[in-house]
Amino acid sequence: xxxxxxxxxxxxxxxxxxxxxxxxxxxxxxxxxxxxxxxxxxxxxxxxxxxxxxxxxxxxxxxxxxxxxxxxxxxxxxxxxxxxxxxxxxxxxxxxxxxxxxxxxxxxxxxxxxxxxxxxxxxxxxxxxxxxxxxxxxxxxxxxxxxxxxxxxxxxxxxxxxxxxxxxxxxxxxxxxxxxxxxxxxxxxxxxxxxxxxx
Amino acid sequence: xxxxxxxxxxxxxxxxxxxxxxxxxxxxxxxxxxxxxxxxxxxxxxxxxxxxxxxxxxxxxxxxxxxxxxxxxxxxxxxxxxxxxxxxxxxxxxxxxxxxxxxxxxxxxxxxxxxxxxxxxxxxxxxxxxxxxxxxxxxxxxxxxxxxxxxxxxxxxxxxxxxxxxxxxxxxxxxxxxxxxxxxxxxxxxxxxxxxxxx
DNA sequence: TCCATATGAGACATCAATGTCTCATATGGA
DNA sequence: TCCATATGAGACATTGATGTCTCATATGGA
Numbered sequence: 001x002x003x004x005x006x007x008x009x010x011x012x013x014x015x016x017x018x019x020x021x022x023x024x025x026x027x028x029x030x031x032x033x034x035x036x037x038x039x040x041x042x043x044x045x046x047x048x049x050x051x052x053x054x055x056x057x058x059x060x061x062x063x064x065x066x067x068x069x070x071x072x073x074x075x076x077x078x079x080x081x082x083x084x085x086x087x088x089x090x091x092x093x094x095x096x097x098x099x100x101x102x103x104x105x106x107x108x109x110x111x112x113x114x115x116x117x118x119x120x121x122x123x124x125x126x127x128x129x130x131x132x133x134x135x136x137x138x139x140x141x142x143x144x145x146x147x148x149x150x151x152x153x154x155x156x157x158x159x160x161x162x163x164x165x166x167x168x169x170x171x172x173x174x175x176x177x178x179x180x181x182x183x184x185x186x187x188x189x190x191x192x193x194x195x196x197x198x199x
Numbered sequence: 200x201x202x203x204x205x206x207x208x209x210x211x212x213x214x215x216x217x218x219x220x221x222x223x224x225x226x227x228x229x230x231x232x233x234x235x236x237x238x239x240x241x242x243x244x245x246x247x248x249x250x251x252x253x254x255x256x257x258x259x260x261x262x263x264x265x266x267x268x269x270x271x272x273x274x275x276x277x278x279x280x281x282x283x284x285x286x287x288x289x290x291x292x293x294x295x296x297x298x299x300x301x302x303x304x305x306x307x308x309x310x311x312x313x314x315x316x317x318x319x320x321x322x323x324x325x326x327x328x329x330x331x332x333x334x335x336x337x338x339x340x341x342x343x344x345x346x347x348x349x350x351x352x353x354x355x356x357x358x359x360x361x362x363x364x365x366x367x368x369x370x371x372x373x374x375x376x377x378x379x380x381x382x383x384x385x386x387x388x389x390x391x392x393x394x395x396x397x398x
Numbered sequence: 399t400c401c402a403t404a405t406g407a408g409a410c411a412t413c414a415a416t417g418t419c420t421c422a423t424a425t426g427g428a
Numbered sequence: 429t430c431c432a433t434a435t436g437a438g439a440c441a442t443t444g445a446t447g448t449c450t451c452a453t454a455t456g457g458a
Contacts (some may be wrong), residue, residue: 003434019304024414033436038417101356103302105218137382141373144364145355150376152355155302156347165343174340178348182381183336202404221445232406237447 004040007032011041012051015100023047023163052107055098056116062090063120068127077134083127084136088150088179091174095154099162121147137180153179206231210240211250214299222246251306254297255315261289262319267326276333282326283335287349287378288371294353298361303352305341320346336379352378 001009014021021029023044027037040045063069071083081199095102107113128146131137137146153175160166166174200208209229211218220228222243226236240246262268271284294301306312327345330336336345352374359365365373 023417024415033438034416035419035437036435039434043417044415098270116225135384138384141376141382142365144362145359145373145377146382147360148355148359148364149352149382150233150352151358152353153348154351156344156351159350160344160347163343163347165347166341175343177340178378178381179342180383182377182379183340183345183348184379185331185334185337222447223445232408233446234407234448235405238404242447243445 006030007037007040008047008050008054011047012054012098012100015051016098019100048106049110049113051098052101052110053116054112055094055101055107056113056120057096058094059091059120062087062094063123066090067125072126074131075130075134077136080127080134080136081132084131084180085176088129088176089152091154092157092172092175095158096161099158102151102158124150151177205229206236206239207246207249210246211253211297211299214250215297218299218303247305248309248312250297251300251309251312252315254293254300254306254310255319257293257297258290258319261286261293262322265289267322271325271329273320274329274333279326279330279333279335283330283350283379284375287375290349290353291356291371291374294357296358298357301350301357325348349378 007023007026007030008020010032011026013028014026024034026047027034032035036069041050066083066087067079068083068087072081074080101107108117125143125147128137128143131146132139132143152167157171157175161168161171206225206229209231210225213225217224222236225235226233229236235393240249265282265286266278267282267286270278273279279298300306307316324342324346327336327342331338331342356365356370356374359373360367360370374386
């Protein structure tokens with residue numbers, strides 16, 4: 001891994017912990033002089049743009065690795081369900097790795113990032129529409145709402161992990177379960193094994 | 200309404216639109232000189248602390264107006280369900296009014312705000328626990344997850360409204376419906392009237 | 399009219415973050 | 429060893445936000 005990438009990794013870690021961290025903070029966290037940081041990254045703008053692009057790369061990889069395109073092409077309920085079940089665990093990891101990018105609003109000031117983000121969103125909306133058509137998810141709600149709801153639950157997952165309220169190994173199931181089935185009590189005599197360890 | 204409150208309102212509007220707005224921006228948006236803003240508010244810290252306190256006031260009002268305490272005391276499924284159905288429409292409005300406070304992380308740097316927030320969170324967790332005990336919501340998920348999930352869906356609602364993806368009149372139902380029942384298709388022959396106007 | 403108060407405009411100093419630069423040093427290969 | 433390159437430390441200037449101050453003006457009541 002190049003020095004530049006190591007610096008960007010350190011910057012990501014630092015900004016996840018404190019989105020307002022200064023370049024001096026980042027350089028210190030990277031164990032590097034401030035001048036050295038500037039030698040590899042032109043400035044804060046470039047650094048943030050780079051990390052934003054990385055987060056979109058990751059999102060795209062997640063879509064690809066989940067077989068989103070194939071599932072949409074297939075159109076069957078099984079394929080679409082499998083895609084969702086493959087995608088959300090990855091998205092939860094992404095949301096934690098790129099936590100600061102999830103809620104910080106400076107990414108959406110860069111035109112190219114906005115465009116890419118819209119592109120990836122459009123792909124995901126396509127997935128939701130296919131899932132509606134296949135009868136996997138409700139047709140009485142707007143497909144774009146699923147996008148926002150999924151995103152919101154990723155924020156919830158990130159925050160729950162940060163607060164230590166849920167176990168890392170449970171959180172992906174928690175998100176998908178909540179999104180798909182909601183939190184209403186399903187059975188009257190609940191004897192199933194707890195998922196997140198009800199406390 | 201006092202001048203100070205009018206200024207705080209303008210600050211809230213401005214910060215909702217752009218969380219990085221400077222005091223000069225806020226003063227301009229309020230139609231007031233920068234000096235006048237400083238005459239009423241000591242500085243940015245005080246302004247933000249004040250708005251944070253307001254958002255917590257609103258949250259507390261929403262809890263009270265939804266009869267949360269009574270519902271917990273009652274403990275019945277009906278009372279608890281009514282409370283949830285009264286609370287979320289209000290929370291959605293709160294999330295829109297205090298949108299910047301929803302995801303911006305400077306509030307949680309003020310010890311007193313953190314304490315109050317934890318207090319209100321604890322109340323809401325109590326509600327969720329009661330709802331679990333009453334069989335209203337699932338017992339196989341940690342109660343604190345419901346807190347995060349509800350919060351995440353409020354973020355989703357705010358973003359969906361900002362993006363123009365859902366109608367304002369639908370969004371509260373959308374949130375509660377998604378949280379309680381999830382997005383899985385419930386019936387095979389869907390002839391119900393669309394809620395958000397599936398597009 | 400006269401006066402007290404609030405305001406707008408703007409000057410001014412301060413401060414933190416940023417970006418650039420220099421120089422001594424360290425590292426690693428020829 | 430000798431040299432090229434990368435680095436660390438730090439000086440320096442710049443910039444934007446912030447906070448304070450003054451003064452002329454406006455407003456509204458006595």
